[in-house]
Amino acid sequence: MTAAQNSNTTETLMIVEDEALVATVLRDELQDAGYKVLNLTDRNAEALEVARAEKPNLALVNIRLAGRDDGIKLSEHLKALGIPVLLISGQVSRASSAKTVAIASMPKPYDAAEMVLAVAHLLARLNGDGSLPRPAQLEVFDEGGFDLAPAA
Template sequence: MNFTNPSILIVDDEWLIAFNLQLSLQRLGYKIAGTARTADEALEMAERTNPDLILMDIRIEGELDGIQAAEKIQKKLDIPVIFMTAFADEETF
């Protein structure tokens, strides 16, 4: 992990949430590797940019959810993932 200028990949299918998160993180000095809306986009972007960290929404568009996307990324790349969700139900915990 690059501790002096860490890069973060944001994975969220809600454009406004991803955009606000990106702005907040950039203000704090983090480099944004990119934003993705689906598992396929996240995997492609992670392979291309090799971020230091991935912020992954649990519920994203597409065939795979955020947890499945993270598992797929972890099989190929050793990148830590922090999960986030707007839902507070038993399914997301």
């Protein structure tokens, strides 16, 4: 049983990804782990509308989105709304440079099970629990503007 399934409350996630198959597989894995996943989107405007209405606990955002939309710009807006962001991208250096607008990054390609562990780790840390191990591929940022330190 995963950390999400052990929880008494369902954490809500938002996935913003321009590759439909990748988004669908990720959504299914996260739902199987017990998370509520909002409607998938691949555009900044739609993602912001969903974020404002639903207030997800965590947004998983690809850097390159549909059209000319940019996940880092979206992350700036999500941070302003108080929504932490996990950046997902094959552009590792660009993701690392976004430390002020995201709480972590995960490089593509990633294993779906590893992503579920990364989400569980980040949500636990956001809730003051530092006991879950950090997946090897997950880069956690300190400057994201959210307290990721485990409870004292």
